[in-house]
Amino acid sequence: MESLPDPTLYAIPFFIVTVALEFFMSRYRDDIKYDVKDMATSLTLGTGSVVAGLLTGGLAVAVIYWVYQFRLFDIPFTWWAWILALFVDDFFYYVFHRGAHRIRWVWAAHVNHHSSEHYNLSTALRQPWTSTFALTWIFSLPMFLIGFHPAMIAFVGGVNLLYQYWIHTEAISRMPRWFEAVMNTPSHHRVHHATNPRYLDRNYAGIFIIWDKMFGTFEEERDDEKIRYGIIKNLNSYNVLWAAFHEWVGMTKDLWSAPWRYKLNYLIKPPGWSHDGSRESSETIRARWAKQERTAWQNMTSSSSAEDQQAAQLPDG
Known part of the structure; x- marks a missing residue:
């Protein structure tokens, strides 16, 4: 199993349909906000990110396979390994995401995702073009040294990104309490995209919010404080x-x-x-x-x- 399908590429039709549906809903719900120019910028950045990955991702893949030859174990493609890989990948996603907000070189790529002043499903598609150059893939190298096959990690990484898509919305207020306690949710991720001082650099989770609770970076959304989205110094541009x-x-x-x-x-x-x-x-x-x-x-x-x-x-x- 040297290669597996990329879940995010197969999900593109789903992205298009759900963004269109939420945009239509915004006409009738005050809690869902869209700006056509902002949405166009997000969709263009998402398309460009796919192209950039195809053009530059080969360097990261070459380094990953070079590191993989020094692995400590050979983790098989069995059911328990897939579950373990999902958890391990999500932990290292937390490490990466926290680093992306604390290291300016990595932030230079990641900031694209935070640059919209709106929060909707199209914002989820606002992805960076310079991830390979920013060396974001370095954060995943320990997984390959452990012995997870690159194809396995690439697949569960795609699942992680797919999961994060639906939490970019204001249409959902809160999930059930048990779900909010363990999983990343729209409420938790709205905090992450906020520029309110209370919320800055909080809730880095991908799938499981437990990492933020374990490492002291969790902040709960408050109903008495309206969230302001974007970055500290907003672009004020759709370029x-x-x-x-x-x-x-x-x-x-x-x-x-x-x-x-x-x-x-x-x-x-x-x-x-x-x-x-x-x-x-x-x-x-x-x-x-x-x-x-x-x-x-x-x-x-x-x-x-x-x-x-x-x-x-x-x-x-």
Whole structure:
């Protein structure tokens, strides 16, 4: 079994039909929002991602098969191995996804997926063109050293991406509590696409939300806080090329102008990092917000305590 079908390619007709259906529903439901130009940008980025993968993916495949020859075990194509592969792949997807938000070089490719200010099924198809160049495939190499066949991991990786498609929607509020506890859901993933300080860099899960709960990156969606989608500095453009390459352009400019001792940091530090502290990363934004929340809470409790003391001093009757 040297090759297996790519589930995402077979699902393309399903993507087209369901995006069209949700777009039609948006005409009658206020909780589903579409912008035709934004949708066109997402679909074009998705198509370009498939083409880019066909043109550049050979390099990643060559490295993967080279690494595979040094595997520790020979994991067979049996039923239990498929289940194990799905879990292991999802764990390493979490590792990759967290790295994609914390390492600017990888973020330069991944940011495409977050660049829409809308959240619907077409957003799921807004995929990067530069994944091979950004070395995103390096995160999967440990699986091949363990002994999972590349074809097996490629297939379950496609299943993972397929699963994530349906959670890009506002049409579904919450799933049953038991499902929300274990699986990634539209509610959990809306948090991941939010730019609200409370939600920044949270919920990296692919299929199983348990990884976020295990590693301290889980945040529950709140009904009292409206989500703002997009990126910290939105593109304000529907230009497909700008959406695909804007972060590479920005990173190149930073490398050109930065002092030599800081150049590497502009590649490996989180997005928004700067050597002079003139910009903000998601970490600093969250920290500032948390401090403001604590201050507001302390002021509120102090005020309540003062009111209680005044009330206690009043005479009865």
